[in-house]
Amino acid sequence: MSPHRFLALLKARNQEFLRDxxxxxxxIIMPVLIVxxxxxxxxxxxxxxxxxxxxxxxxxxxxxETFLTTRHxxxxxxxxxxxxxxxxxxxxxDMLIDIPGNRYWINNSSAKGYxxxxxxxxxxxxKDSVSGKEIRxxxxxxxxxxxxxxxxxxxxxxxxxxVRYRKNxxxxxxSATPLTxxxxxxxxxVSRLLMIVAFTTLVxxxxxxxxxxxxxxxxxxxxxxxxxxxxxxxxxxLLIAARMTSEEAANGLLNLISWPMMLLSGVWFSLEGxxxxxxxxxxxxxxxxxxxxxxxxxxxGAGPADIWPQLIALTGxxxxxxxxxxxxxxxx
Amino acid sequence: MIEVKDLTKHYAGLKAVDGISFTxxxxxxxxxxxxxxxxxxxxxxxxxxxxxxxxxxxxxKGAPLGAEFRNEAGIMFQHTALQEHITVREVLKLFQQFxxxxxxxxxxxxxxxxxEFLERDTRKLSGGQRQRLLLAxxxxxxxxxxxxxxxxxxxxxxxxxxxxxxxRRIKGENKTLILTTHYMEEAYExxxxxxxxxxxxxxxxxVPRELLAEHYKNSILTLPAxxxxxxxxxxxxxxxxxxxxxxxILSREVNTSIEHLIKHQISLTHLLVRSPTLEDxxxxxxxxxxxx
Numbered sequence: 001m002s003p004h005r006f007l008a009l010l011k012a013r014n015q016e017f018l019r020d021x022x023x024x025x026x027x028i029i030m031p032v033l034i035v036x037x038x039x040x041x042x043x044x045x046x047x048x049x050x051x052x053x054x055x056x057x058x059x060x061x062x063x064x065e066t067f068l069t070t071r072h073x074x075x076x077x078x079x080x081x082x083x084x085x086x087x088x089x090x091x092x093x094d095m096l097i098d099i100p101g102n103r104y105w106i107n108n109s110s111a112k113g114y115x116x117x118x119x120x121x122x123x124x125x126x127k128d129s130v131s132g133k134e135i136r137x138x139x140x141x142x143x144x145x146x147x148x149x150x151x152x153x154x155x156x157x158x159x160x161x162x163v164r165y166r167k168n169x170x171x172x173x174x175s176a177t178p179l180t181x182x183x184x185x186x187x188x189x190v191s192r193l194l195m196i197v198a199f200t201t202l203v204x205x206x207x208x209x210x211x212x213x214x215x216x217x218x219x220x221x222x223x224x225x226x227x228x229x230x231x232x233x234x235x236x237x238l239l240i241a242a243r244m245t246s247e248e249a250a251n252g253l254l255n256l257i258s259w260p261m262m263l264l265s266g267v268w269f270s271l272e273g274x275x276x277x278x279x280x281x282x283x284x285x286x287x288x289x290x291x292x293x294x295x296x297x298x299x300x301g302a303g304p305a306d307i308w309p310q311l312i313a314l315t316g317x318x319x320x321x322x323x324x325x326x327x328x329x330x331x332x
Numbered sequence: 333m334i335e336v337k338d339l340t341k342h343y344a345g346l347k348a349v350d351g352i353s354f355t356x357x358x359x360x361x362x363x364x365x366x367x368x369x370x371x372x373x374x375x376x377x378x379x380x381x382x383x384x385x386x387x388x389x390x391x392x393k394g395a396p397l398g399a400e401f402r403n404e405a406g407i408m409f410q411h412t413a414l415q416e417h418i419t420v421r422e423v424l425k426l427f428q429q430f431x432x433x434x435x436x437x438x439x440x441x442x443x444x445x446x447x448e449f450l451e452r453d454t455r456k457l458s459g460g461q462r463q464r465l466l467l468a469x470x471x472x473x474x475x476x477x478x479x480x481x482x483x484x485x486x487x488x489x490x491x492x493x494x495x496x497x498x499x500r501r502i503k504g505e506n507k508t509l510i511l512t513t514h515y516m517e518e519a520y521e522x523x524x525x526x527x528x529x530x531x532x533x534x535x536x537x538x539v540p541r542e543l544l545a546e547h548y549k550n551s552i553l554t555l556p557a558x559x560x561x562x563x564x565x566x567x568x569x570x571x572x573x574x575x576x577x578x579x580x581i582l583s584r585e586v587n588t589s590i591e592h593l594i595k596h597q598i599s600l601t602h603l604l605v606r607s608p609t610l611e612d613x614x615x616x617x618x619x620x621x622x623x624x
Contacts, residue, residue, distance in 0.1 A: 002430050005430050006431065007429075007431055008425075008426050008429030009426070009429075011425045011426075012415050012418055012422065013415070015417060015418050016415050016416055016417045016418060019418075020416070020417055021415035165413075168411075168412075168413035169409060169411050169412040169413050170412070170413050170414065170415060172382065172408075172409060172412065173409060173412045173414070173469070174405045175382065176381070176382060176402070176405070176409075177402065177427065177430040177431065178399065178402045178403055178430055178431060179430050219544060241488075279419065331382075332382070332383075
């Protein structure tokens with residue numbers, strides 16, 4: 001391993017990428033447009049149903065019967081009071097009623113909570129309030145959109161590019177120098193990872209300035225997820241590029257891999273409640289773990305203790321795929 | 333410099349290279365000729381260490397191809413794309429970083445005449461400029477042995493002659509050169525020795541001038557195709573070589589052949605007398621033209 005050769009190649013790859021306007025546009029403009037699009041499309045409330053969490057039995061409750069039979073209100077039995085309060089805080093629930101405890105919670109900044117409070121006979125109940133801001137769809141979808149962008153950038157920016165290099169003779173030219181396959185692959189990985197971190201950060205900050213996301217967790221932890229997630233995506237690209245010689249075949253295979261990830265990894269919608277088989281399948285995709293972890297950090301303020309399974313999965317994917325990719329790699 | 337022994341390469345039952353042996357002495361320019369599919373690119377790529385032989389040995393300075401060879405060999409491939417969006421100067425600097433010992437950029441720019449397009453994106457080079465850059469990359473580590481795989485294919489005559497000048501200059505530095513080409517004229521101009529391959533075997537090798545003297549004692553007469561009557565026979569000892577648009581007489585003795593033509597009242601208006609070239613030799617040995 002010569003740091004000289006590695007750094008020279010890293011620099012060349014960065015220049016190549018940064019000067020390619022179309023690739024650059026694809027990496028920056030697309031995610032910004034998607035996020036802004038969603039911010040406007042789902043800016044107003046998308047559901048006219050009120051959601052009330054109910055703790056305790058509702059059956060023999062003459063006292064609250066009028067309220068509990070109101071139409072257009074969805075009553076959701078809840079298990080954990082703490083979780084439910086967080087949901088009220090994030091506007092995922094409009095109200096929480098603790099029947100045995102004779103208490104209710106609303107969010108002071110929620111218009112729906114205010115309406116529900118007026119409907120409820122509150123004479124015998126104790127009022128509690130929280131003041132968190134609502135979680136909008138755009139807050140929920142941003143980790144998905146950024147994750148998807150990272151996936152495309154890694155798969156095509158590493159996988160497709162190496163296959164193209166092989167087809168047009170760049171690899172052959174490089175292989176006739178003292179450069180080793182390890183140095184070459186490391187330069188590709190590091191270059192793309194640097195670009196992913198830089199551009200994702202840029203897009204995040206830019207859209208945050210425009211729209212303002214909810215972020216309850218640690219930025220450092222989010223960065224860790226970004227790096228591990230990016231690495232795992234790059235490793236998939238590397239695996240595909242190890243031997244393929246046809247750009248068309250590589251393109252097809254990359255699409256074959258990226259589409260299921262886009263649909264099954266929870267980019268656009270939650271897989272909660274989908275068929276268990278689909279959920280199992282989703283766990284085999286690195287993007288799922290990346291998005292889950294990022295979402296947990298941003299929306300639920302999750303710490304390392306909460307997302308360690310995802311961190312381990314992402315590390316595992318990266319190590320295994322890079323190892324196989326490097327083992328099977330051929331210049332020709 | 334290089335010793336090749338019983339070299340073979342099989343591709344799924346096909347013998348691309350079939351047990352060839354030869355040596356390349358230090359300081360010569362060896363031309364490797366052969367029709368398409370003769371196995372010359374396969375041979376060169378095995379010599380370059382790009383392809384692994386099916387069997388046989390290649391020794392460089394008495395040892396198998398290894399790190400020493402990689403540091404001391406310069407290769408100009410036939411089809412090479414370069415990283416995009418980087419300039420000629422940046423490409424040179426990049427390749428400089430790969431080697432422990434390199435030639436100075438100024439020297440390379442001077443030898444290969446790169447000065448006028450040094451800051452240009454590699455995608456925007458003309459064919460000749462591109463070949464000059466690829467030659468510069470091949471020379472960047474100041475190699476002892478240089479491989480040139482069809483360096484002038486697709487170039488206009490002017491660019492071709494310019495590149496020949498550069499190759500002659502490299503020869504002057506006492507480097508060993510291995511050149512494959514489609515152009516007999518190029519082989520004749522540049523090569524000290526040539527090696528003609530067909531069907532994976534070596535069918536002739538030697539110094540071009542000596543090879544020609546060995547095969548041809550005399551000259552070739554060329555006439556338009558319609559100049560000779562049907563059933564015409566040349567003088568005894570000479571032979572007819574019909575071509576597409578002309579007739580050639582491989583003459584044993586020029587004076588006798590011309591007297592024979594005059595005796596048969598054949599117009600000599602478009603008669604051309606020339607010495608046999610490598611092209612003729614090649615055609616005779618392989619039975620097909622190089623460019624077909």
